[in-house]
Amino acid sequence: MADLRTTNPDPASPYPLDPADVTPAGPPRAGAGVGLAVPGRATGERGFVPPASLADFAGLARAALPAEVWDFVAGGSGTETTLAANRAALDRVAVLPRMLAGVDTPSTEAALPGGRFALPVAVAPMAYQKLLHPDGEVGLAAAARAAGVPYVASTLASTPVEDIAAVGGTVWFQLYWLRDRGMVADLVGRALAAGCAGLMVTVDVPVLGRRLRDVRNGFALPPHVAAANLPGGRDDLAHQGTPGVSAVAVHTGAVFAPALSWADLAWLRERTPVPLLVKGILDPRDAVRAAELGVDAVVVSNHGGRQLDGAPGSAAVLPEVVAAVGERCAVLLDSGVRGGTDVLRALALGAAGVLVGRPLLWALAAGGRAGAEAALALLAAELRDALILSGCADPAAARELRTLIGG
Template identity: 55%
Template sequence: MTSADARRAAASVLPQGVWDFLEGGSGSEATLAANRAAFDDLFLVPRVLADVSGTRTAATVLGAPAAMPVGIAPMAYQRLFHPDGESAAAQAAETAGVPYVAGMLSTYALEEITAVCSRTWLQLYWLRDRVLLTDLIDRAEAAGCTALVLTVDVPRMARRLRDMRNAFTLPPDIVAANFPATATRSARRGEANTSAVMVHTSEAFDPTLTWNDVAWLRGQTELPLVLKGVLHPEDAARAAGLGVDAVVVSNHGGRQLDGAVPALNALAAVCAAVEGSTEVFLDGGVRGGTDVLKALALGATAVLTGRPVLWGLSADGQRGVERVLSLLRAELEDALALSGCADVSWAKGLTVVSGNVPLSSASVRRGPRW
């Protein structure tokens, strides 16, 4: 089995509009495609004669142990893909021993998710309704969430043409369970050439979010704070200076600025800018264990994976997600051993090279392990 098998299984069961909501990007989907192409263009230079008889995938992520340096990215409205939605995905994360980032627009309430997953992080968008935002922060602390993840690359939702052409709306039984019952009413009003979800987010999200607000949020909670959607090294350094615990190098899976740099191509510069003062995660285009290893070799602490989880969820609920995560761990263990890495900490010693550049002193990145 590969993640491509899970993708085919999901495509066979989902309605076309839901499939497009899952798979689509913004604009011409150039950045969506580039995220994957960046991984395909990067190659590892394995080392030999290292004892890899006991290869280990275990890692420390935000100061907590994880079975591998992988977490599940925040994704909205997961009951669109399976009746058990976020509950199934979170239970699968618990079984796999990895963090689960609960989307603010989840179809199960936060407390229902933390009840089945001890490694739950809550994703936040910056809301016009500050009372609701503050309430969510308080609920996260009370429910036992272990981090907050503020998404910073959605001052407005981009034009996602698949959803607009489909006049995509939420079915009546799909609700944002962390919001008041009437909050997602606009996401059910269909209109030609319009995404109702885009209309709803324009009403709910506040585009005035600035660094002052990040500083305010940092002062509101003692939970680890993660900023998701950082691509510029200067932004990463500024986040670290404000006491942010981690940044996620991300272009929102190709769903925001079409033409934005692939996340993988921005990773090394971000890692250099923060100089180890904050953890650096990556999402966008991660499909297999070798992708995880490439991100680690470029300096990432961990990666977040999104669409493959929804493929598994769509195909077979919790068991489908568990299979996707189990496969990812097996592939990572295999990639570590075959590249000469006894554990994930060795990955930063690997050399990486662009596929269209000859291997030379000018074209490689070397780490300190060997």
């Protein structure tokens, strides 16, 4: 097996990486393998000693995972320009803290679609979590329940939505639009019957972005990882490895509908009794149209830099989207969030909250459910510190902060 510290099969590759995803890693640990990450800092069956920051989980995960799995999760599309832009856009946001606010014990509670939660955070929808650790989606959903935040279950989860929802807590279901509308209706019905409290439709994947790391690796899903929400045999293509071909891209090309339209979104709105969120919005005009159709929230997202390479960093367009929709619906930020300071930045730019993705996968890889619980607890602590340092009693106050871009 290749050196687990090699992020790209071509050491001379010029493609930039998200700096938060390339924390220097130590030597690979014995026993690491697909779906068998070995927590190197566990203190017992349920104990886990977290690193110093949420972003530092990347190094632990990189040391635990086979190189091709690391690439599948860490990589972006094309030359990974947008992947790098997500971090750059957030790093350009300077927050002006308020002084003499008398804040020492801020509340981190915030309103998100469907209720109030312990943090202005939801766990982003991410596919095939059993690739990272046997605990998979159930482990991460249990960590989200313990943290008091929503967990978004992916259409391409490696665990059925019914089993994820049975963990308890607040579960939203993320929907990819499939070529078979009957399957779409069936997925929505299953999610609602299982008790999912929200529906998040992803609109930025008419086809899968060309993810060159997966192409170079000839990446395919291992036999023990499957798209558990699709009927049997519907993900066979994802397991057929071919040199120079991403089997996951072949599979999604066969089952995803490339021509999702506003009429489809209106059809879904009419049939969705729970909060409806639309993920993958970057242009304010699309945000306005979604709000006019009655969605409860838009998620400003470029899919973590994994779809259109050359799209802007999500944080760069967030203020325009917030201004465009006004009070018609909530606005959440996705892509590039790596810690509590980033949550504060998003709030100061007008977001109601954020989705957190890769860092929680890194934590899952490093320590299973215990690692994910530790990561979310660390994120909460980072946010509390950021609120105190900025003079904010709660996330609502953070939305009143001023920002400078590039300052």
